[in-house]
Amino acid sequence: MASTIFEKHTPGRKGYTLPANDVDIKLEKCIPNEFSRKEETRLPEVSELDVMRHFLELSQMNHCIEKGFYPLGSCTMKYNPKINETLARNDAFNNLHPFQGEGTTQGVLEIMHELQNDLAEISGFSKVTLQPVAGAHGEFTGLLIMKAYHDYNGNSHKNKIILPDSAHGTNPASVVLAGFEVVEIKSNDKGLVDIEDLRAHVDENTAGFMLTNPNTLGLFETQVEEISEIIHSVDGLMYMDGANFNAILGIVKPGEMGFDIMHYNLHKTFATPHGGGGPGSGPIGVRDDLAKFLPAPMVDKKDDKYFLDYSHTDNSLGKVHSFFGNFAVNLRAYIYIKMLGTKGLRRVSENAVINANYIQKKLEKFYDIPYKDQYCMHEFVASGDWQKEKYGIKTLDIAKRILDKGYHAPTIYFPLIVSEAMMIEPTETESMETLDDFINSMIEIAKECEENPDLLKNAPLNTPVRRVDDTLAVRQLNVKFEL
Ligand SMILES: *Cc1c(COP(=O)(O)O)cnc(C)c1O
Numbered sequence: 136m137a138s139t140i141f142e143k144h145t146p147g148r149k150g151y152t153l154p155a156n157d158v159d160i161k162l163e164k165c166i167p168n169e170f171s172r173k174e175e176t177r178l179p180e181v182s183e184l185d186v187m188r189h190f191l192e193l194s195q196m197n198h199c200i201e202k203g204f205y206p207l208g209s210c211t212m213k214y215n216p217k218i219n220e221t222l223a224r225n226d227a228f229n230n231l232h233p234f235q236g237e238g239t240t241q242g243v244l245e246i247m248h249e250l251q252n253d254l255a256e257i258s259g260f261s262k263v264t265l266q267p268v269a270g271a272h273g274e275f276t277g278l279l280i281m282k283a284y285h286d287y288n289g290n291s292h293k294n295k296i297i298l299p300d301s302a303h304g305t306n307p308a309s310v311v312l313a314g315f316e317v318v319e320i321k322s323n324d325k326g327l328v329d330i331e332d333l334r335a336h337v338d339e340n341t342a343g344f345m346l347t348n349p350n351t352l353g354l355f356e357t358q359v360e361e362i363s364e365i366i367h368s369v370d371g372l373m374y375m376d377g378a379n380f381n382a383i384l385g386i387v388k389p390g391e392m393g394f395d396i397m398h399y400n401l402h403k404t405f406a407t408p409h410g411g412g413g414p415g416s417g418p419i420g421v422r423d424d425l426a427k428f429l430p431a432p433m434v435d436k437k438d439d440k441y442f443l444d445y446s447h448t449d450n451s452l453g454k455v456h457s458f459f460g461n462f463a464v465n466l467r468a469y470i471y472i473k474m475l476g477t478k479g480l481r482r483v484s485e486n487a488v489i490n491a492n493y494i495q496k497k498l499e500k501f502y503d504i505p506y507k508d509q510y511c512m513h514e515f516v517a518s519g520d521w522q523k524e525k526y527g528i529k530t531l532d533i534a535k536r537i538l539d540k541g542y543h544a545p546t547i548y549f550p551l552i553v554s555e556a557m558m559i560e561p562t563e564t565e566s567m568e569t570l571d572d573f574i575n576s577m578i579e580i581a582k583e584c585e586e587n588p589d590l591l592k593n594a595p596l597n598t599p600v601r602r603v604d605d606t607l608a609v610r611q612l613n614v615k616f617e618l
Pocket residue numbers: 209210269270271272303305306347351376378379400415417
């Protein structure tokens with residue numbers, strides 16, 4: 136009788152053969168009776184081919200960069216070169232044990248040391264730790280360093296971190312987790328930090344300022360020097376959220392712009408796989424006098440030997456992650472940096488910026504683009520306001536229709552300061568043909584809003600799962616498989 140629970144079950148069908156049992160052991164002797172299974176497990180009975188087809192089919196229900204364009208703003212969904220994967224799977228790395236001594240791990244220590252130095256060089260900072268395992272974790276670590284710095288200087292009263300209203304949600308969350316208070320300031324009509332509002336909020340309790348550059352509108356913050364003078368004048372520290380570093384590689388260095396601390400999202404900028412919650416890597420770089428607060432250990436080199444340096448532990452935060460961070464992710468970023476070199480990294484950013492501007496320009500007649508008077512950097516933010524006002528179509532509907540066209544949707548409703556926001560980031564790895572196809576699809580969708588609004592309200596039509604009820608899913612979350 137076919138099981139009613141497993142749609143791919145045929146009684147007696149097998150996907151394996153086991154060798155004949157040649158061990159003479161009574162099961163009852165090994166497993167106490169009370170723990171042994173009383174009836175057969177209910178598992179699907181399927182052939183090897185059934186299993187292959189099933190999992191391949193499941194994998195194809197998901198979107199991924201290898202399947203199609205993925206313009207998810209702020210997330211930098213670039214193609215991750217497969218050589219990173221091949222090398223990261225090498226036994227020389229996979230068979231390492233984190234407790235292995237320095238004598239047998241010189242090679243990996245060298246890689247970590249070089250990656251620390253390369254990231255420092257690319258960003259203009261003095262020292263880099265590879266320990267934090269996400270951008271948000273880097274933020275948290277950077278804020279703890281701010282705290283350590285102020286405590287060290289006897290300024291424990293400094294308890295406020297200022298950030299603009301365009302900031303990513305992780306920024307205020309990290310601020311609160313690190314024990315500071317959030318002070319939010321406005322962006323001006325150009326989408327940049329409003330300097331007057333900043334001045335009005337800076338005082339002797341200001342511990343620091345957090346800024347993403349280019350910011351989450353995809354605009355380059357041109358006033359960083361002025362901002363950093365204001366913040367430094369009260370001995371505050373400047374934190375750069377480096378999630379958008381993909382726009383400025385090899386062009387400007389945040390450490391030379393006035394920032395004191397910065398995190399890198401290796402899983403965004405430096406081509407390591409991400410999505411679905413990790414694993415990621417969010418190293419941070421700091422200026423020279425803050426290096427003593429960095430998590431321990433750092434990798435250092437003396438007399439041609441690499442070693443784990445705990446010598447700064449008097450002031451160090453200690454550890455922010457077990458062992459040395461996500462080594463396999465850091466390794467992929469290392470390979471990516473070495474493959475591209477200085478010129479290659481700069482070209483990454485140039486192409487990322489050109490691609491974003493190309494789409495922005497081609498779409499400006501069809502969608503409201505609030506800050507289109509200036510060039511964007513590696514991404515831009517469009518708005519669905521026109522479609523909402525004229526046809527009652529929301530950005531959510533547009534995003535769902537984009538899925539029907541075979542793309543991942545852009546980031547929507549972020550940043551919060553643009554109504555009906557759609558944040559589009561193509562990255563440098565897409566060809567002009569792909570960009571043109573996407574542009575044409577977006578223009579088609581704009582026409583559909585006018586001619587067939589119901590189509591959009593019912594989208595997506597072609598995906599394995601249609602529109603889900605997000606609210607219900609959150610209220611009655613059930614992730615358990617039940618027989
Ligand atoms: C992605 C992102 C972060 C957080 O990085 P995670 O690695 O996801 O923790 C912070 N700020 C901005 C602007 C981002 O895009």
